[in-house]
Amino acid sequence: MDPKAVVEQLAKLVAPEQINTNEDDLYVASADRYKKYAFARNVLDVPAPVAIVYPKTAEQVSELLKFCNEYDINVIPRAGMTATEGGLENWKDTTLVIDTQKLDQIVKIDTYNSQATVQAGVPLQVLEDELRKLGYTTGHSPQSKPVAKFGGLVATRSIGQFSTLYGGIEDMVVGLECVFPDGTVSRVKNVSRRAGGPDIRHIVIGNEGALCYITEVTVKIFKYYPENNKFYGYLTKDIETGIKILREVMVNGFRPSVARAYSEEDAAQHFYHFYEGKCIVLFMAEGPKGIVEATGVAIEEAVKKFEEGIIKQVDSKLIEDWFNHLNWSQQDIDDEYAEMRTNASHAGYTTEISADWETIPKIYDAVIARVRAEFERADDLTMLGGHSSHSYLNGTNMYFVYNYKINCEPEDELITYHHPIQKIIVEETLKHGGSMCHHHGIGKYRSEWTKDEHGSAYYMLEKLKEAFDPKGIMNHGTIYPVKELNKYIYQQD
Amino acid sequence: MKLVCVVKFVPDVDRFEYDHEKHVLIREGSRMMINPDDGCAIGFALEMKKRNPEIFIEVLTMAPASVVPLVEDILRVGVDQGTIISDRSYAGSDSWVTSRILGRYLATTEYDCILTGSQAIDGDTSHVPPQLGEILGLGQISGITKVEEDSFGSESAVVEVDDEEAVTTYELNLPAILSFSRKSKCRLPHVRFKDRKKDVTDRIKVLSNDELGFAKGEVGLKGSLTKVAKAYTRKYESGAQLRVAADDNGVETVLKFLKEKRFL
Numbered sequence: 001m002d003p004k005a006v007v008e009q010l011a012k013l014v015a016p017e018q019i020n021t022n023e024d025d026l027y028v029a030s031a032d033r034y035k036k037y038a039f040a041r042n043v044l045d046v047p048a049p050v051a052i053v054y055p056k057t058a059e060q061v062s063e064l065l066k067f068c069n070e071y072d073i074n075v076i077p078r079a080g081m082t083a084t085e086g087g088l089e090n091w092k093d094t095t096l097v098i099d100t101q102k103l104d105q106i107v108k109i110d111t112y113n114s115q116a117t118v119q120a121g122v123p124l125q126v127l128e129d130e131l132r133k134l135g136y137t138t139g140h141s142p143q144s145k146p147v148a149k150f151g152g153l154v155a156t157r158s159i160g161q162f163s164t165l166y167g168g169i170e171d172m173v174v175g176l177e178c179v180f181p182d183g184t185v186s187r188v189k190n191v192s193r194r195a196g197g198p199d200i201r202h203i204v205i206g207n208e209g210a211l212c213y214i215t216e217v218t219v220k221i222f223k224y225y226p227e228n229n230k231f232y233g234y235l236t237k238d239i240e241t242g243i244k245i246l247r248e249v250m251v252n253g254f255r256p257s258v259a260r261a262y263s264e265e266d267a268a269q270h271f272y273h274f275y276e277g278k279c280i281v282l283f284m285a286e287g288p289k290g291i292v293e294a295t296g297v298a299i300e301e302a303v304k305k306f307e308e309g310i311i312k313q314v315d316s317k318l319i320e321d322w323f324n325h326l327n328w329s330q331q332d333i334d335d336e337y338a339e340m341r342t343n344a345s346h347a348g349y350t351t352e353i354s355a356d357w358e359t360i361p362k363i364y365d366a367v368i369a370r371v372r373a374e375f376e377r378a379d380d381l382t383m384l385g386g387h388s389s390h391s392y393l394n395g396t397n398m399y400f401v402y403n404y405k406i407n408c409e410p411e412d413e414l415i416t417y418h419h420p421i422q423k424i425i426v427e428e429t430l431k432h433g434g435s436m437c438h439h440h441g442i443g444k445y446r447s448e449w450t451k452d453e454h455g456s457a458y459y460m461l462e463k464l465k466e467a468f469d470p471k472g473i474m475n476h477g478t479i480y481p482v483k484e485l486n487k488y489i490y491q492q493d
Numbered sequence: 494m495k496l497v498c499v500v501k502f503v504p505d506v507d508r509f510e511y512d513h514e515k516h517v518l519i520r521e522g523s524r525m526m527i528n529p530d531d532g533c534a535i536g537f538a539l540e541m542k543k544r545n546p547e548i549f550i551e552v553l554t555m556a557p558a559s560v561v562p563l564v565e566d567i568l569r570v571g572v573d574q575g576t577i578i579s580d581r582s583y584a585g586s587d588s589w590v591t592s593r594i595l596g597r598y599l600a601t602t603e604y605d606c607i608l609t610g611s612q613a614i615d616g617d618t619s620h621v622p623p624q625l626g627e628i629l630g631l632g633q634i635s636g637i638t639k640v641e642e643d644s645f646g647s648e649s650a651v652v653e654v655d656d657e658e659a660v661t662t663y664e665l666n667l668p669a670i671l672s673f674s675r676k677s678k679c680r681l682p683h684v685r686f687k688d689r690k691k692d693v694t695d696r697i698k699v700l701s702n703d704e705l706g707f708a709k710g711e712v713g714l715k716g717s718l719t720k721v722a723k724a725y726t727r728k729y730e731s732g733a734q735l736r737v738a739a740d741d742n743g744v745e746t747v748l749k750f751l752k753e754k755r756f757l
Contacts, residue, residue: 412686491687 085443
């Protein structure tokens with residue numbers, strides 16, 4: 001179906017004000033933050049979608065998906081637009097972006113049952129602000145909190161800065177509503193726990209728009225005790241000491257809301273005013289007073305156990321101040337785009353992986369060694385380091401952080417710099433048995449390794465696609481590898 | 494139409510190496526880059542070629558053989574021919590000898606216009622372009638920030654020179670030597686990813702003194718009329734200026750800047 005006919009048909013399904021064909025908006029809708037530099041320089045190499053549509057109900061989403069399914073029109077579900085791995089990038093000539101903008105209602109805040117129901121287009125910050133008025137919190141605080149919306153948070157299996165206490169979004173979602181390509185609207189009911197077969201929430205959580213469209217979410221809410229918060233920070237001789245301290249606290253059964261260890265290179269970015277060229281480990285303890293105090297004692301005991309690796313304690317006010325300014329707003333994103341339009345530089349990239357406690361330091365060392373030895377543009381690197389920011393009983397994550405001078409055309413930046421570094425990180429992680437994506441999702445730019453990530457379990461993932469999206473209209477190229485990888489990553493015709 | 498870009502490869506300013514006893518730059522073994530002003534000259538030529546694909550661009554340089562990969566990259570962005578004049582006996586040549594060497598080659602080739610940079614970041618004498626003009630009997634002008642692209646042809650060129658006090662427009666009869674400033678918006682593009690391994694060796698010509706035929710005493714340190722007494726590294730780039738009002742926004746902007754630069 002040609003673009004004009006698609007728009008004509010759309011007009012029969014939704015009102016005119018729900019259809020956007022503005023050229024500038026379509027350019028914005030053709031990619032996400034993965035190609036941020038090429039986007040800023042107006043040289044994106046991907047096709048623009050035909051239109052952006054803003055449904056108001058699950059029924060409208062159902063009609064739209066049935067239409068797209070019938071006419072083989074690619075669908076990209078979109079919410080807060082903070083994706084970083086190409087999940088919102090368009091690789092098809094005929095694509096519809098279905099945006100959650102008009103699914104923006106908080107349906108119910110239920111403090112007695114500790115849960116809140118929102119439509120997919122509600123920004124996390126909006127719900128958080130409402131909950132704070134009632135003395136509650138979502139407990140979810142990704143750096144994108146001021147911008148991100150619930151549909152995207154659930155679709156990408158996101159995580160927040162307090163995850164060690166509250167968990168990732170998968171631990172918070174109680175129930176949800178979603179729509180499949182054949183038009184079926186499914187509601188997963190809100191219960192405290194059940195053993196009614198496999199937990200089907202997890203077919204939807206993390207599907208990245210490749211299986212279905214999320215329209216509503218119910219999440220847990222938590223009592224909020226900001227007056228009890230305690231902060232701890234220490235300079236350490238190496239990142240391994242920091243990771244050992246994180247592990248000690250976790251395996252002893254404590255759950256600080258924030259538990260992080262930084263390499264000296266990454267510490268320089270965040271704590272330049274006090275890091276003294278050293279690594280840093282830091283904590284935040286949160287919750288009821290007794291729990292906070294017990295957690296604080298546990299942190300101090302863990303630090304004591306590894307005191308040979310500790311250089312000194314940092315004033316907790318410095319950690320608190322830093323944490324209060326950590327999130328990036330829409331203004332920060334806009335500022336970075338403005339910078340990229342005039343200068344050959346940006347705020348850098350990250351690749352986040354996870355593994356068990358024993359393996360994480362091995363992956364870190366292997367990656368740093370390989371990047372230094374193999375990366376052709378190593379001379380252009382201005383920063384290469386990492387931090388662990390989400391810990392679990394059996395392991396933690398590693399957030400590799402890197403930046404570089406851009407000495408190439410904007411169209412070639414990713415294949416010249418980010419992709420080769422990310423490839424090394426992914427290869428080393430998979431070789432050591434870790435996961436190549438801790439919380440950004442696979443998107444399109446890690447889909448070339450999806451089969452390696454899942455191994456024999458890829459069979460299950462593949463069957464989900466065949467069952468729910470047999471015609472492959474949902475977010476073509478996301479999670480599941482497709483031939484366009486060669487064109488849009490490796491520039492091969 | 495044929496454009497010849499006379500360019501110089503200079504040591505990367507971050508890795509400057511200098512023989513303090515002989516007062517010469519150590520070019521062999523040090524990391525080299527295209528002189529920024531000269532990159533603008535090639536950038537302009539490529540812009541013209543984009544408008545008129547019939548234009549033939551030759552890049553000419555006098556340099557050690559180690560610059561071949563850099564010349565190859567220039568060919569990969571659309572330049573048609575690279576000519577490298579390279580001979581051990583030329584090492585240490587001052588700007589006058591360099592101009593004579595380049596001039597002898599240029600006297601044997603055809604061109605409609607010669608494009609160069611104005612200043613080199615390693616020597617900064619700005620001698621070569623005007624000396625070439627004298628040797629070849631051509632008009633020459635330095636510090637060009639803009640060339641009127643629509644009227645640029647085989648007859649004349651209209652250029653702007655910005656000397657910080659005024660912007661002056663000149664019209665030169667061609668052939669002439671147009672010497673660009675890095676203040677011009679012309680930019681030498683990077684090699685595209687798909688072209689990085691493109692074989693361009695058949696478009697490179699390397700000439701030595703066998704072809705140019707200078708006597709030993711005419712070139713190198715011996716043939717040079719000038720000697721370097723002392724050299725120092727010049728700071729070129731000054732930061733962009735931003736004026737803020739003495740209000741909350743201004744204070745916030747300054748605070749953010751100081752934090753970004755890690756003063757706070």
